Amino acid sequence: MSKVFVDQPPGYEQKGHETKVYRLKKALYGLKQAPRAWYSRIESYFIKEGFNKCPYEHTLFIKTAEGGKILIVCLYVDDLIYTGNDATMFEQFKKSMMVEFNMTDLGKMRYFLGIEVIQGSDGIFISQRKYAQEVLERFNMAQCNSVLNPVVPGFKLTKDEGGVEVNSTVYKQMVGSLIRYMERPTEAHLLAAKRAFRYVKGTIDLGIFYKKGGKDELIGYTDSDYAGDQDDRKSTSGYKQPVVTLSTTEAEFIAAASSACQVVWLRRILKSLNQEQYSPTLVYCDNVSTIKLSRNPVMHGRSKHIDIRFHFLRDLVKSEVLELVQCSTQEQIADVLTKPLKVDTFLKMRDLMGVCKFPGKLFATS
Structure with missing residues (x-):
């Protein structure tokens, strides 16, 4: 830990040493060094208790025992969630934590980082109903009319340099820091943000249901909206791509x-x-040329300019870590995250993603 010095508190100055400062022996809450000091402290505890820190996610700690027993702990600052398959390991962990730290057991997880969790004998249902309701009330949209999709089909946002400016502070609060047009929002941008809120209003009861006994096979979908950004003509694949692409194949x-x-x-x-996944992970793609390019090491004229950092995809395909598989556009789930879709198509893709209403009576809570 780096050395930290603080001024003497007003009214508690040491006589004859008024110009001196204190050097902290421990990290105080609120200092920028505090999170690192806390993580080091709890990490050393987990290691002492026989946990292994996941090298790929440093807030994930795993402890195993004979007979396939496992205890998994996920850390977020000073909040912990844990799961596993052995009740004895649960109890030992709780007792050990309460001895080592001043902690409270809140029981079975029901709410964590804005996500509501309902656990039952048939599976787990997660949603953000409470958080969504709070956001709508905060911006006086709790009574707004709902819509079925967040963006009007075919609608493309631009900088709208000739548009009427709106309160940038309110706009930034509504959309957060990940959306564009923060420096000069206009009425068009605000209306687009409000439509997204109207969509939230109509889907406040939706969530994702993880059914018990489902497949443990990892699969993926990949897609892009070629030159979808009207200002710089960059493509979109979840987020805006870092370079301007020259073809749909390159974007995909x-x-x-x-x-x-x-x-x-x-x-x-x-x-x-x-x-562990023993077979290649299937990633579904609706662009045949992209699939061929991932399998063919020959540098074609249409692809030789693509940055070398993107070509490691070929190595992964060759080493059978993943495999690009063709799917039809009508089955491309990733479409819902890359471009505005018609209502019926949007709802179909949303259902395929596993978004649904709370199962209700079919879901026995425990």
Whole structure:
């Protein structure tokens, strides 16, 4: 830990040493060094208790025992969630934590980092109902009319330099820091943000249901919206791509390379959790040329200019870490995250992603 000095508190100055300062022996809450000091402290505790820190996710700690027993702990600052398959390991862990730290057991997880969790005998349902309701109330949109999709089909946002400016502070609060046009928002941008809120209003009861006994096979979908940004003509694949692409094949190839990074990371984490993927991870793509390019090492004229960092996708395909598989555009789930879709198509893709209403009576809580 670096050395930290603080002024003497007003009214408690040492006589004859008024110009001197204190050097801290421990990290205080609120200092920028405090999170690192806390993490080092709790990390040393986990290591002492026989946990292994996941090398691919440093807030994930895993402890195993004979007979396939496992205890998994996920750390977020001073909040912990844990799971596993052995009740004895649960109790030992709770008792040990309460002896070592001043902690409280809140019981079965129901709410964590804005996510509501309902656990039952058939599976786990997660949603953000409470958080969504709070956001709508904060911006006086709790009584707004709902819509079925967040963006009007075919609508493209631009800088709208000739548009009427709106309160940038309110706009920034609404959309957060990940959305564009923060420096000069106009009425068009504000209306687009409000439509997204209207979509949230109509989907406040939706979430994702993880059914017990489902497949443990990792799969993925990759897609891009070629030259979708109307200002700089960059393509979109979840986020805006870092370079301007010259063809749909190039845009899809870069999107697939980005997906491959996530595949590698997730496969490594699953292996740490004793859920190793022994076969190549299938990543579905609706662009035939991209699939051929991932398998063919020959540098064609249409692809030789693509940055070398994106070509590691070929190595992953060759080493059978993943495999690009063709799917039809009608089955491309990633479309819902890259471009505005018609209502019926949007709802179909959303259902395929596993988004649904709370199962209700079919879901026995425990």
